[in-house]
Amino acid sequence: xxxxxxxxxxxxxxxxxxxxxxxxxxxxxxxxxxxxxxxxxxxxxxxxxxxxxxxxxxxxxxxxxxxxxxxxxxxxxxxxxxxxxxxxxxxxxxxxxxxxxxxxxxxxxxxxxxxxxxxxxxxxxxxxxxxxxxxxxxxxxxxxxxxxxxxxxxxxxxxxxxxxxxxxxxxxxxxxxxxxxxxxxxxxxxxxxxxxxxxxxxxxxxxxxxxxxxxxxxxxxxxxxxxxxxxxxxxxxxxxxxxxxxxxxxxxxxxxxxxxxxxxxxxxxxxxxxxxxxxxxxxxxxxxxxxxxxxxxxxxxxxxxxxxxxxxxxxxxxxxxxxxxxxxxxxxxxxxxxxxxxxxxxxxxxxxxxxxxxxxxxxxxxxxxxxxxxxxxxxxxxxxxxxxxxxxxxxxxxxxxxxxxxxxxxxxxxxxxxxxxxxxxxxxxxxxxxxxxxxxxxxxxxxxxxxxxxxxxxxxxxxxxxxxxxxxxxxxxxxxxxxxxxxxxxxxxxxxxxxxxxxxxxxxxxxx
Numbered sequence: 001x002x003x004x005x006x007x008x009x010x011x012x013x014x015x016x017x018x019x020x021x022x023x024x025x026x027x028x029x030x031x032x033x034x035x036x037x038x039x040x041x042x043x044x045x046x047x048x049x050x051x052x053x054x055x056x057x058x059x060x061x062x063x064x065x066x067x068x069x070x071x072x073x074x075x076x077x078x079x080x081x082x083x084x085x086x087x088x089x090x091x092x093x094x095x096x097x098x099x100x101x102x103x104x105x106x107x108x109x110x111x112x113x114x115x116x117x118x119x120x121x122x123x124x125x126x127x128x129x130x131x132x133x134x135x136x137x138x139x140x141x142x143x144x145x146x147x148x149x150x151x152x153x154x155x156x157x158x159x160x161x162x163x164x165x166x167x168x169x170x171x172x173x174x175x176x177x178x179x180x181x182x183x184x185x186x187x188x189x190x191x192x193x194x195x196x197x198x199x200x201x202x203x204x205x206x207x208x209x210x211x212x213x214x215x216x217x218x219x220x221x222x223x224x225x226x227x228x229x230x231x232x233x234x235x236x237x238x239x240x241x242x243x244x245x246x247x248x249x250x251x252x253x254x255x256x257x258x259x260x261x262x263x264x265x266x267x268x269x270x271x272x273x274x275x276x277x278x279x280x281x282x283x284x285x286x287x288x289x290x291x292x293x294x295x296x297x298x299x300x301x302x303x304x305x306x307x308x309x310x311x312x313x314x315x316x317x318x319x320x321x322x323x324x325x326x327x328x329x330x331x332x333x334x335x336x337x338x339x340x341x342x343x344x345x346x347x348x349x350x351x352x353x354x355x356x357x358x359x360x361x362x363x364x365x366x367x368x369x370x371x372x373x374x375x376x377x378x379x380x381x382x383x384x385x386x387x388x389x390x391x392x393x394x395x396x397x398x399x400x401x402x403x404x405x406x407x408x409x410x411x412x413x414x415x416x417x418x419x420x421x422x423x424x425x426x427x428x429x430x431x432x433x434x435x436x437x438x439x440x441x442x443x444x445x446x447x448x449x450x451x452x453x454x455x456x457x458x459x460x461x462x463x464x465x466x467x468x469x470x471x472x473x474x475x476x477x478x479x480x481x482x483x484x485x486x487x488x489x490x491x492x493x494x495x496x497x498x499x500x501x502x503x504x505x506x507x508x509x510x511x512x
Contacts, residue, residue: 004028006096008106010089011133012081013126015294015334015341016259018133020110022075023086025093030069036090038074041082048072050084051091054115058167060100070094082293084114085124088143091115091166092173104173108140119166123147125261128254128269131155141181143169149182150268151258154251156184187250187269196237199411203399207234210394210506212415215241216422217485218439219478220327220349220389222312225396226366227359231352234396235308238350239275240412242306243420249304249438252344256303260296274305276347280314288322290334294341299326302347312353313381320386323349327389330442346442349390353382363398391441391478392506422488440485445477452484457497465504479503 004027011018034048048063055062063070072090074081089111095101112130113121127148132155134142141159144152149162160182163169171177198208207223207230214221215238223231245253254269263269278287278298289297299307309315326332330346355361356375361368370378387393423439429451430437437443443451454462466476480495482503487495 004097006093006103008089008093008096009110009139010086010112011110011130012079013083013085013129013259014339015343016129016255016296016300017341018126018130019079020133020137021079021081021086023089023093023111024073024075025090025097026071026073027066027097028069028071032064032067032069034063034070034072036072036074038072038077039080040074041080043084044074044081044086047084047087047090050087050115050117051094053117054087054091054119054166055094057117058119058165058170060095060170061098063094063098066098083124084122085112085126085130087115088113088121088163088166088169092169095170101170102174108138110134110139110142111144112142113145113163115166121145121147121163121165126259127152128154128251128258131158131160132251132255134158150185151254151263153182153184154187154254154269160184185268187247188271196233197240197412198237198415199407199409201230201233201237201409202404202406204230204234204396205409207394207396208409210392211238212241212419213482213485213489213502213506214238214348214350214392215419216489217426217481218348218441219391219482219485220351220441221392221394222351222353222387222390223394223396224353224355226363226398227354229396229398231396232310235306235310235350235352236275237412238348239273239306241415241419242273243416243423245271245273245304253304256296256300256344260301262301274302275308276302276305277308277310280309280311282315282319284316284319284322287319288326288334289332289343294334294336294343296343297332299323299332299345299347300343303344305347306350307347308350308352310352312351313378317381320381321383324385324389327386348441351390355379365398388472388474389478391482394506418489421491422485425488425491426485440481440488443481445473448477448480448484452480452495453493454483454495454500455497458483458495458500461497461500461504465500469504471507475507479507482506 006025008023010021010023012021036045052062052064096103123145128151131142131152135155135157141161143161143163146162146164149160152160161179162182172179225231257263257270276298285291287298289300326345332343332345334341356370357378358369360366361375426440483495483499486499486502
């Protein structure tokens with residue numbers, strides 16, 4: 001390579017995926033200029049000022065003291081570049097091109113990190129995603145801020161070199177003071193720290209049973225009932241019976257949170273299933289995702305966890321309708337004029353609502369003050385296509401005094417064992433068929449026909465229900481998946497008429 005030309009590699013974060021970017025630095029004779037080309041945004045164009053100051057405070061000759069023309073090219077040139085993670089790569093490439101640092105083999109090393117004016121490295125978002133992409137592309141090591149080292153070390157196939165400053169990176173590659181590779185993590189996972197335990201919920205046995213079925217198969221659930229009946233408490237208790245994340249699930253979730261820059265400071269990755277509860281005043285971008293520089297929304301932050309929408313009819317109509325596609329496919333595609341990005345959104349949808357604006361429609365003790373038209377308009381805020389995608393729809397009645405004073409029943413730890421056992425049965429079934437699914441709710445209609453075996457009684461009941469009810473084709477297969485989950489809870493190989501009957505009860509609100 002020519003003496004005044006150097007090349008290193010960095011990465012661009014696109015949604016939750018990372019793309020390898022080549023940084024080229026060329027020094028030519030001429031009046032001083034420092035130009036960054038390759039569709040750089042404002043933050044990246046300002047990198048020259050950060051690099052100038054960082055080099056000066058690291059004891060090097062900065063570019064603004066060079067009477068030469070400096071060009072930094074970011075390739076491929078037709079990809080928009082954003083962010084400040086290119087600073088470290090630009091600085092090191094400049095030092096090599098200006099002969100202030102001996103040339104080293106950078107062909108299998110990825111450099112990311114934002115420089116402070118004093119040469120220190122600041123933490124960045126997307127470190128886990130970038131480390132994963134680097135490993136997939138065959139890179140042997142990644143150099144990044146030491147604050148992100150633990151996060152990146154989840155990727156076992158790549159060596160993580162944690163750097164605290166530009167001076168440390170220079171000493172390392174000149175073999176003056178080598179930096180130890182950060183050890184790869186052996187992650188441990190925790191159950192979600194739910195606000196309520198199932199044992200804290202008094203009464204509501206039918207609703208608890210429905211939540212156990214929903215947790216076992218990952219089914220969506222809607223709870224309707226009068227104010228104070230315990231809908232929100234039940235929804236928050238759901239998290240306490242979900243099994244811990246697997247390693248593959250934790251990596252999926254952590255990549256989303258890392259891309260959003262939301263991994264907690266005291267943690268390197270997400271250890272428990274997310275439970276997200278956006279307010280009904282939230283914007284569509286905050287819930288669905290997107291923006292000028294697209295970021296994951298609440299439906300992606302709840303990937304492999306729970307998205308709980310309390311007071312469902314109060315959410316904007318465009319938000320509710322936008323949920324239809326990710327509820328079906330498990331991902332959301334954010335399209336822009338120049339490109340489109342795909343965010344994972346395989347979440348368990350839990351919703352709660354009142355039966356009318358005042359909340360007392362159907363209450364035997366309190367009179368509803370709403371007109372028939374107000375009740376109709378309120379309930380019509382939830383469209384039929386959205387309801388059709390909710391597998392379980394139940395009514396949560398107000399409790400009697402005796403139920404309020406009764407014991408709460410089984411604790412979450414005991415119920416979680418049953419839920420985990422049902423999920424293991426599902427995983428084994430899918431593994432035998434070499435299908436990369438985890439839960440019954442993820443099956444397609446074709447897979448339902450292939451994997452769900454019904455006895456004669458169940459088959460006859462399914463035919464009768466479909467002929468006499470207003471179930472859609474989607475509703476039929478969703479009811480079939482719930483039936484399979486109920487059978488898995490009872491460790492039954494065949495789906496029986498009892499399983500189908502219980503699953504149909506959970507769809508009566510939509511089928512009536």
